[in-house]
Amino acid sequence: MTPEDHIDAVLQQLAGGRVFPDVAPLDTPTPYITYQAVGGAPINFLTGERPAKQTHRMQVNCWADSRTEASELGMLIEDAMRSATHLQVEVLTGRAANYDEETNCRGTIQDFIIFC
Secondary structure (H helix, E strand, C coil): CHHHHHHHHHHHHCCCCCCECCCCCCCCCCCCCEEEEEECCCCCCCCCCCCCCCCEEEEEEEECCCHHHHHHHHHHHHHHHHHHHHCCEECCCCCCEEEEEEEEEEEEEEEEEECC
16 A cells, blocks of 8 residues: 555545545535645665655645634544554644635645654
């Protein structure tokens, strides 16, 4: 499984299953969640082998019609990520508020480290 597959599986029970890599399709109803890989700290072996598991920094965003709804969904996302013990999740940042002028949506953005 890719890191994106793992994140998608963890978050599918939220936002009515509207969970997308990178960006949501045009006209997706709110609330919805997007996520993307934003780096990580590679593990390097002297032998040049690729490790069986890797560290990935994943950014998770949620979008809703109101600040309250976005904040509540952001808390649920953090809870779901923390519960994914098989990914050894580290919460890297606190939730930051976000606003999209084009859609008039409120959101949160938060970074996590996963090991998979």
